[in-house]
Each structure stands twice: as structure tokens, then as C-alpha cells.
Amino acid sequence: MNGFALDRLVPAHVRAFEAYVPSPPDDVLRRRFGIAHLHRLNNNENPLGPPAACREILARWDPRDAALYPQGDGWHLRRALAARFGLDAEQVILGNGANEVIAFVIKAFCEPGDNIVTADRTFAVYEWLASFSGVAPRLVPLRDDGFDDAALLRAIDARTRLLFLCNPNNPTGSWWDHARLARFLDAVDGRCIVVADEAYAEFAEDPDFPDSFALMARHPNLVVFRTFSKMWGLAGLRIGWMAAAPEVAATVRKTSISYSVNLLALEAARAAVWDVEHIAATRAHVGAARARLGALAGRLGLKMVGAIGNFAMLHLPVADTVVHRRLMARGVMARAMTSFRYPGWLRVSFGSDEAMEAFAGALEVVLAEA
Amino acid sequence: MTSEDDAPRLTLPPGVRFAAVGAEFIRGIAAATGIEARLAERMALIAEEVLAASPATAVAVTLALRDRRHAVRLDVVFASAELDLAGLDQSRDRDVEDAAGVGLYLAARLADHLTTEPAGRGGLRLGFDLARAYPARAVPAPPDGLGMPVGTPVDPDDATLALLVDWAEAKGAGGPAFRTAARVLDQRAAGDLFARVALDARRRPVGGLFWQPFGRRLMALAGPALLLPEGPARKALVEALLDSALAGLVRGTVQGLVVLEAAPGMKRADFEVVGHLPDAQGGHPVLFRALEEDPGGITWVAPELRDWVAGMVRRLALGRDIEASPPPARASGAAMAAETDRAAGRVTLRPLLAAADAAEVAEANVALFRGQGFSQMRALLDLGRPEHAGFAQGLLRAGLAPAALIPDAAGDLLLLAATA
Ligand SMILES: Cc1ncc(COP(=O)(O)O)c(C=O)c1O
Numbered sequence: 001m002n003g004f005a006l007d008r009l010v011p012a013h014v015r016a017f018e019a020y021v022p023s024p025p026d027d028v029l030r031r032r033f034g035i036a037h038l039h040r041l042n043n044n045e046n047p048l049g050p051p052a053a054c055r056e057i058l059a060r061w062d063p064r065d066a067a068l069y070p071q072g073d074g075w076h077l078r079r080a081l082a083a084r085f086g087l088d089a090e091q092v093i094l095g096n097g098a099n100e101v102i103a104f105v106i107k108a109f110c111e112p113g114d115n116i117v118t119a120d121r122t123f124a125v126y127e128w129l130a131s132f133s134g135v136a137p138r139l140v141p142l143r144d145d146g147f148d149d150a151a152l153l154r155a156i157d158a159r160t161r162l163l164f165l166c167n168p169n170n171p172t173g174s175w176w177d178h179a180r181l182a183r184f185l186d187a188v189d190g191r192c193i194v195v196a197d198e199a200y201a202e203f204a205e206d207p208d209f210p211d212s213f214a215l216m217a218r219h220p221n222l223v224v225f226r227t228f229s230k231m232w233g234l235a236g237l238r239i240g241w242m243a244a245a246p247e248v249a250a251t252v253r254k255t256s257i258s259y260s261v262n263l264l265a266l267e268a269a270r271a272a273v274w275d276v277e278h279i280a281a282t283r284a285h286v287g288a289a290r291a292r293l294g295a296l297a298g299r300l301g302l303k304m305v306g307a308i309g310n311f312a313m314l315h316l317p318v319a320d321t322v323v324h325r326r327l328m329a330r331g332v333m334a335r336a337m338t339s340f341r342y343p344g345w346l347r348v349s350f351g352s353d354e355a356m357e358a359f360a361g362a363l364e365v366v367l368a369e370a
Numbered sequence: 371m372t373s374e375d376d377a378p379r380l381t382l383p384p385g386v387r388f389a390a391v392g393a394e395f396i397r398g399i400a401a402a403t404g405i406e407a408r409l410a411e412r413m414a415l416i417a418e419e420v421l422a423a424s425p426a427t428a429v430a431v432t433l434a435l436r437d438r439r440h441a442v443r444l445d446v447v448f449a450s451a452e453l454d455l456a457g458l459d460q461s462r463d464r465d466v467e468d469a470a471g472v473g474l475y476l477a478a479r480l481a482d483h484l485t486t487e488p489a490g491r492g493g494l495r496l497g498f499d500l501a502r503a504y505p506a507r508a509v510p511a512p513p514d515g516l517g518m519p520v521g522t523p524v525d526p527d528d529a530t531l532a533l534l535v536d537w538a539e540a541k542g543a544g545g546p547a548f549r550t551a552a553r554v555l556d557q558r559a560a561g562d563l564f565a566r567v568a569l570d571a572r573r574r575p576v577g578g579l580f581w582q583p584f585g586r587r588l589m590a591l592a593g594p595a596l597l598l599p600e601g602p603a604r605k606a607l608v609e610a611l612l613d614s615a616l617a618g619l620v621r622g623t624v625q626g627l628v629v630l631e632a633a634p635g636m637k638r639a640d641f642e643v644v645g646h647l648p649d650a651q652g653g654h655p656v657l658f659r660a661l662e663e664d665p666g667g668i669t670w671v672a673p674e675l676r677d678w679v680a681g682m683v684r685r686l687a688l689g690r691d692i693e694a695s696p697p698p699a700r701a702s703g704a705a706m707a708a709e710t711d712r713a714a715g716r717v718t719l720r721p722l723l724a725a726a727d728a729a730e731v732a733e734a735n736v737a738l739f740r741g742q743g744f745s746q747m748r749a750l751l752d753l754g755r756p757e758h759a760g761f762a763q764g765l766l767r768a769g770l771a772p773a774a775l776i777p778d779a780a781g782d783l784l785l786l787a788a789t790a
Pocket of ligand 1: 043044096097098099100123166170197199200226227228229235238239240
């Protein structure tokens with residue numbers, strides 16, 4: 001084969017992009033780091049697992065159904081979600097995780113040369129998906145660890161198609177309330193689609209947290225993301241969703257992938273809608289874990305950041321990437337925040353009590369050694 | 371920066387018949403693009419030697435000349451990687467009858483810097499660099515009363531960067547990278563240097579940090595150059611410079627920052643010590659700062675180095691499978707590339723092509739450069755490449771010792787060093 005010049009076939013924005021490499025499976029990590037057990041506190045998973053009704057669905061599942069395709073666009077689940085939030089089922093679109101929904105939206109609205117606006121220190125996937133789609137990410141610095149409305153508005157230009165607002169923000173846990181989001185949407189005045197990524201919304205207990213589905217009626221450029229990975233403990237099944245005004249949803253539907261959500265995920269998610277007892281139990285766990293982490297941070301003299309969400313950040317006196325590795329060697333995996341543009345910070349998910357204790361013990365030792 | 375641009379290029383069959391054509395092409399391009407005759411003539415000679423020495427298995431040889439401002443670069447791309455590169459190895463004791471070998475040997479000696487990398491479709495790219503000379507000039511001293519840094523450090527415009535370098539040079543701050551403003555501007559324009567500069571309220575530079583490519587996935591950090599007096603403002607300046615460098619580098623291809631010679635003021639707590647380099651004062655630490663989480667990886671070592679590497683892996687808490695390297699597939703023809711810094715008396719060797727005679731070749735290289743009066747010998751081995759282990763044995767025999775293990779999950783870099 002002499003005629004195959006791969007470079008010629010690859011767009012420059014793909015060539016320039018470095019592939020994301022996920023961390024290896026636990027058995028490989030355990031071997032490499034020489035540990036018997038690994039507590040994962042790096043992915044903001046729910047240690048309580050999925051709600052009881054989901055477990056039952058999974059336990060009763062007939063493996064022979066694996067041979068069948070799922071229904072192609074989550075008919076029942078979309079209706080269940082729509083009923084819960086006062087929407088029309090056509091306003092709801094499902095994806096293989098909220099990550100896939102981000103891709104649908106970028107594909108629907110952007111072409112190379114356009115830009116998206118988001119923060120510099122937020123969930124990385126908006127920036128990545130835009131970059132390898134030939135769409136420029138315009139990254140606005142956070143102000144006081146939160147999204148900066150005035151600076152975001154200044155960053156919007158004629159080529160801005162999407163603005164991603166992570167609310168609450170991963171990794172800072174900072175958030176905008178309903179009035180602030182409403183004011184912001186007024187100021188954007190329909191110049192671009194505003195995505196409120198509410199992956200952690202179910203952890204918000206404050207009544208002032210936005211009712212984005214209500215805002216959508218007045219602001220048809222508002223798109224809301226949710227996921228079953230965080231509160232609902234279904235991260236392994238990969239299912240997330242978005243809701244938008246009917247004409248916006250109809251546009252995104254064109255670039256969405258039918259059949260991409262698997263059968264088990266659809267059924268388990270449908271059983272989860274909307275188990276308030278599970279929400280209460282998870283919030284109680286998160287609240288207790290946050291209080292204990294706060295006490296640890298106080299004892300170690302570390303600044304802690306994080307208001308809403310099943311995670312918080314700690315500011316370390318030494319490099320986070322070093323602490324990450326040294327924690328790994330003690331069987332605990334947290335998230336080093338240099339890559340989130342928070343050098344010197346560590347993000348830790350509120351895992352099981354056992355994992356949190358292991359983290360606390362390991363962190364004390366690692367910092368004492370440093 | 372070496373492949374996807376529109377530099378004029380010429381593809382020729384390998385061998386001596388077309389060597390003069392290649393040389394004329396280089397002279398022509400140099401004349402058309404205003405490259406000075408002194409460099410043009412040396413490059414033409416290199417092109418001629420390489421073409422004359424290129425084996426018939428090369429299929430086709432492509433020449434491209436580009437002005438990279440602080441250096442002129444000749445890229446020679448062979449369509450096939452099945453080449454005998456021994457001629458590029460400066461240590462090869464050439465039989466004068468072996469004309470082809472002498473050609474490549476001469477070409478390598480003529481360049482200030484030789485790099486090799488795979489080219490598309492199994493080919494091989496040799497990059498010969500000739501450095502530009504910059505006239506010496508008097509530099510202005512920084513004014514008194516530079517103020518506190520204001521705002522986050524910036525990617526400076528040319529005038530600001532030049533001013534920072536001038537002032538750093540006048541004060542002797544920052545180290546060798548912060549000298550000769552014209553060269554620094556050219557290095558940056560060529561994509562070989564990146565900078566962050568902190569400004570005071572009057573937008574005057576008060577400090578800076580540089581980084582330059584180091585190996586495949588790392589950057590070497592230089593500085594900081596600090597123009598403020600000792601005190602809290604200077605401490606905050608150091609922190610702000612590093613934070614903005616890190617923020618600018620993450621989420622891309624760069625995995626970490628190496629500091630081989632830290633300038634005074636670099637905050638040690640932001641780095642880890644990954645080894646020590648010998649110097650006249652008895653040694654100084656090599657610092658490292660990872661940008662990404664290290665998920666563990668494989669590190670290939672020669673048996674002689676296993677204990678040292680295992681000790682470092684433990685000390686740094688790296689997740690590594692330490693594996694013994696399999697013997698290389700080629701029986702002979704191992705070669706190393708050398709990067710020389712004549713002013714510092716330093717040479718850095720890197721494996722070019724692995725073969726079973728790697729140890730002898732490594733030893734011969736060290737002997738050659740010692741013989742030429744180089745006092746600082748260094749070598750860099752990529753432990754992610756199993757076939758490179760053989761070089762380590764020869765380097766150890768020649769008196770080099772492991773100095774630092776620079777972590778990279780895709781291939782740790784082992785830095786070996788010796789002083790004469
Ligand atoms: C803010 C935010 N959005 C989206 C996602 C992706 O969620 P999913 O698992 O549904 O793809 C995450 C996951 O970490 C997240 O933190």
C-alpha cells in the first residue's frame with residue numbers, strides 16, 4: 001500500500017488534538033501500584049448505587065433480551081421524564097451519557113469556524129468536543145471559583161453558537177440561582193444557545209436553585225442537560241438526557257443517534273424516575289461526608305471548596321499530581337486538578353464511608369511525608 | 371513544525387548521481403529566501419553528503435529547507451526506514467574507502483543539532499539544524515522601582531518579551547535561556563519557546579518563565595527571571611508565573627515540565643525531585659511537575675539498571691510494570707544522535723537506531739566526545755522503548771550513571787550523566 005497518506009485525510013483540528021486516555025481498569029492499576037484494593041473517589045459516582053426499583057429491574061433482567069435492540073429513542077423514559085417536569089416528550093432527547101448529548105448539540109449547531117463559550121475551569125468535555133470538531137472553545141476565567149456572567153456575555157460574538165454553563169460547576173460546586181440564570185438569559189437575548197449542564201442538579205437542596213425547565217418556556221434558547229450517572233447511580237449503564245424548547249429539540253434530534261442507549265439503561269432509568277427517597281438518602285450521605293471532609297481539611301489546614309455536588313476540592317501545599325500518585329500507592333484514587341487548571345488542588349468524590357476514611361488516612365500520611 | 375508547511379521541497383532518487391542536484395537546490399532556495407551564504411553553503415554540503423550516502427533501499431529522498439529564524443533546518447525524509455544510519459553516528463571509526471558512510475558521518479558533524487523522527491508511511495526524517503549567530507550588544511538595565519505584578523501573567527508581545535530578556539540579562543537573572551533578546555524572539559516565532567510574563571501596573575515586565583520542547587511529550591522549564599527584590603511580591607510573582615504556565619499547557623499534548631537547571635526563586639514545593647545532575651558544586655536537583663495524572667505504565671530496563679529504576683519507582687510512587695527488555699531485532703548498525711553545546715562543553719546522546727551492538731556504539735560515542743574535549747556527558751533513554759535498553763549498558767561502562775527518572779506513563783525518560 002503506497003497511496004495511503006493518512007495525514008492527508010485527517011482534518012488539521014483532529015491532527016492537532018491529543019486523544020483522551022482514560023485510566024486503566026482497577027486490576028491493572030492495583031498491579032502497577034502494588035496495592036490490594038483501590039477506592040475510586042475520582043469520578044463522582046454514587047456509593048449508594050441505584051435506587052431500589054432499578055436494582056430490581058437489573059436483578060430480574062432476562063439475559064436472552066440481550067439479543068434484542070432497545071426501542072430506538074427511549075419512548076417510555078422520555079414520557080416519564082416529561083411528565084415529571086411538565087414537558088412534552090418531544091422536548092426530551094436521550095443519549096449514551098450526558099457526554100453523548102454534548103456531542104449531539106455541538107453537531108447540531110456548530111460548523112468549523114464557529115465557537116463555543118464556556119469557563120476555563122469546568123468540565124473538560126465541552127472544550128474537547130468543540131476542539132476536535134473544528135470549533136474554537138472560548139474559555140472565560142472563573143471569578144471567585146464561579147462562572148462570571150459579565151465576562152461570559154463579553155465573550156459572545158457573531159460566531160458563538162453555544163454557551164455551556166455548568167451549574168453546579170464541576171469541579172468547584174459553585175452555582176447560579178434562578179434569578180441569576182434568568183437575568184443572564186435576558187442579557188444573552190437569544191444570540192446563542194445556552195446550555196445549563198445540570199449533571200449535579202439533584203444534589204441541590206436550596207429552593208433558589210434554578211427551575212430551568214420553567215425558564216425554557218420564556219427562553220427557547222435554553223437547553224438543559226441531566227444525567228443518570230450521578231444521583232441515580234447508573235454511571236456504568238451510560239445514560240443521560242437533555243430537554244429543550246420543541247423547535248430546538250427537533251433540531252438536535254437530527255444529529256442524535258437512535259438506538260445508542262441500551263435496553264438495560266432505559267429500563268433502569270425509567271424505574272428511577274423520580275425516587276425521592278433515594279434522593280434524600282444520597283443527600284444525607286453527601287452532607288455527612290462533606291462535614292467530615294470539612295473537619296479533615298480544618299485539621300490539616302487545607303482550604304476546601306464545594307457547595308453543591310457529591311465532591312469537593314482541597315487545596316494542597318504540594319503538587320496535586322504528586323499527591324494523586326502517592327494516594328494511588330495507598331489505594332485511593334482522587335482527581336488531580338492541574339488538568340482542570342486548578343494546580344495544587346485535589347477533587348475528591350463523596351464515596352462510601354470506608355473509602356472516605358481510607359482517603360483521610362492516606363492523605364494525612366502523604367502530606368506528612370511531603 | 372517540520373512536516374505540514376509549505377517549504378519548497380525536492381524529491382530525488384538516492385545515491386551519489388543526484389547529490390549535486392540536491393546541493394544546488396539548497397543553494398537556490400537559500401538565495402531565494404535570503405539565508406546567509408555561510409549557512410547556505412554548510413547546508414548544501416550536508417545535503418550533498420546525505421544524498422551521496424543514502425542507500426538504494428531509501429527509495430526516494432526528499433529535501434526541504436526552512437528558515438526557522440534562530441536556526442536553519444534541513445529536513446531529509448527517506449521514504450523507507452530500512453536504512454543503515456550508522457554513518458550518522460559520530461563515533462563510527464570510518465574506513466576511508468567506505469565513501470557512503472563517510473558522507474553521512476560528515477553531514478552529522480556539520481550540523482549543530484541532529485534529530486530523527488519517524489515520517490509518514492514507515493519513513494524516516496532527519497533534521498539538521500544550523501544555529502544563527504547573533505551579534506553581541508549592550509543591554510539596558512531595568513529601571514528602579516518596578517511595581518507589584520498586576521493581573522495574571524500574559525503571553526507577551528515581542529516588545530515586552532524583548533524588554534524582559536534585556537533586563538534579565540542585565541541583572542543576570544533567569545539563567546541562559548533569558549539571554550539575547552533577538553534569539554529569544556526568533557525561538558518563539560519558530561515555535562521552539564513559549565513564555566509567560568508578569569507585568570506591573572505600568573505594563574512593564576517584572577518577571578518571566580519560559581518553556582521549550584523536551585522529548586516527545588514534555589517541556590523544559592527555564593527561569594523564573596525575577597526582576598523584583600526579595601519579599602512577598604516576588605513570592606507571589608513566582609506562584610502566578612507557574613500557575614499561568616500550567617493553565618496554558620494543560621488539556622493538550624504536554625504531560626509534564628522538567629527543570630534541569632532551576633534558577634533561584636523557583637518554588638520547590640510545586641515540583642518533585644526526580645534525581646540529581648552532577649555539577650562543579652557537587653550536584654543539583656532535577657525537578658519535575660506532571661500536568662496529568664499518571665495512570666501507570668510499563669518501563670523497560672537493562673538488568674544493570676533494574677535496581678536503580680525500581681528504587682526510583684518506589685521513591686516516586688510510580689505505578690510501573692518493570693520489564694526486562696527483549697534483545698533488539700537488528701544484529702548491528704546501532705546509532706546515537708548527539709546534541710552538542712560547545713559553549714557549555716556538554717553533549718547529550720540519544721538512541722537513534724537500536725541494534726545488538728548498541729552497548730559498543732554508546733561506549734564509542736562517549737569516548738569520541740570526551741576525546742573532543744567535552745566535559746559534561748549526558749544521555750537520555752526512553753524507557754517506554756524496549757529496544758533502547760542496550761544503550762544503557764554501554765553508557766554505564768563508559769562511566770555514566772543514572773541521574774534522574776523523569777516520569778511519563780507512556781515512556782519514562784532516564785537521564786544519565788557523568789562529568790569528566
Ligand atoms: C458536569 C458534568 N456533565 C456531564 C457529565 C457526563 O455525565 P455522563 O456520565 O452522563 O456522560 C459529567 C460527568 O462527570 C459532569 O461532571
